[in-house]
Amino acid sequence: MRKNREYKSDVFSMLMESKENALEVYNALNDSEYTNPEEVEIVQLERGVSLSIRNDASFIIDMNINFYEHQSTYNPNMPLRS
Incomplete structure (x- = not known):
């Protein structure tokens, strides 16, 4: 049985749509x-470089763009990605 890992990311994305x-x-x-x-x-x-890539949350404040991505599992590469 395959688990749906997207639901946590979807909830995070919905919460971050609020200013x-x-x-x-x-x-x-x-x-x-x-x-x-x-x-x-x-x-x-949406539909940037790859048609499948979509960011979880991003916004602009004080002329700076901020990107946030939800991780549902441990990812040791995350510090390198930021």
Whole structure:
């Protein structure tokens, strides 16, 4: 029986579509104190270089683009990817 690993990624993507949630994650990871969710511009990359690649979450704040990817299993290469 094959397990569906996409559901966790889908939930993460849905949560990060909210400007408030994106701002909270950004502040937590960058030790910042932005308070206005309207400063966040949600960006969705679909059908880029590969037709199958889609990012989990990305947004622009303070002229910086931020990409976040959900990992459902341990991945030792993740620090290299960032």
